[in-house]
Amino acid sequence: GHGTHTYSDGAKYEGEFKDGQPQGQGIFAKPDGTKYVGEFKDGKFCGQGTHTYSDGAKYEGEFKDGQPQGQGTIIFAEGGKYVGEFKEFKPWNAIEYDKDGNIIGRCINGEMK
Template sequence: MLGSIQNLGRSIIFVVACIGWIGNPIDSLSSLAQEPKGEGKRPPYCEGSPPTGKVKCNYEGGDNYEGDFVNGQPQGRGIYVYANGDRYDGMFRNGVPDGRGLFIFKDDARYDGVFQNGTMKQGTVIFPNGDRYIGNFQVVRNVETNVISSQPGGQGEFIYANGDRYVGQFFAGSPFGAGVLTRTDGTRCTGQFLNQALDAKASCTFPSGARYEGELRGGVPHGFGTIIDTKGRRFPGVFRQGKLVE
């Protein structure tokens, strides 16, 4: 269950310079490491009506573009197909995705949403295994690698293929802040989530009517907490993987 949300913050990399996608792709969304088609590169071969009009262009490295050109760069509606099998279909402005668009990765992961100046701003990511993220994105600079990426930030929702879901705050690609974890069996945990692993301090209600207040690890009771049964009796103690051990 937790694998995709752990991959989420590491894998959504979406930064654009000129026409090229720059990034450090890892895991399931793994195909955006491209050099910019800008200064120092040979100009593309284009048919149609450059520098302004409808064109088809072939870029150094094998990428292709079809769509609107203004002053020698994509602007308006267009499709950019990468030599590695990725493609972007949507709106461009000043040579980069800007507006509504769809990016389809070669492994069939896809992002459908709104771009601003080449980065994801708001939309839906669908992973090949059926997991989904819906929400906002923020531009983040990795303090170790200095790579700039667009990752989940602000309010969002991660829906697992099995039907479980987390709704709440994200920061730099990870759950971080107030949120709610709801499982398909009816378990609901509300609290302060801390990381990709869904560690938290939370209050949970179970289908039986019992409640739990305390620490979570991996989205289950783990650490110090208290079980309150349906009669209101309280059982404080230390939990490990959902079980009271002392």
């Protein structure tokens, strides 16, 4: 079903539930401004989503087991970004751009080039 749950640390989830866990589409927000909007599976971020961090950075793309995993883009607060494949929140095969859109680096199999 659909509902809202507030956690003891002040975090709040609003969306679909299955067996008492977030499942399906939902929004998870923490008091520090961290927010995730997207798909959940077994209470974890899983599938397509957008995670905005308290420092202003934002990841848009695929998640697995609560971590950015798969194709996505992370945009930093100052405007730079990584675009490509991520594994456990780390760029795996990605291109790094500065705030003006210039390529400033490449990550191949987890190593910056």
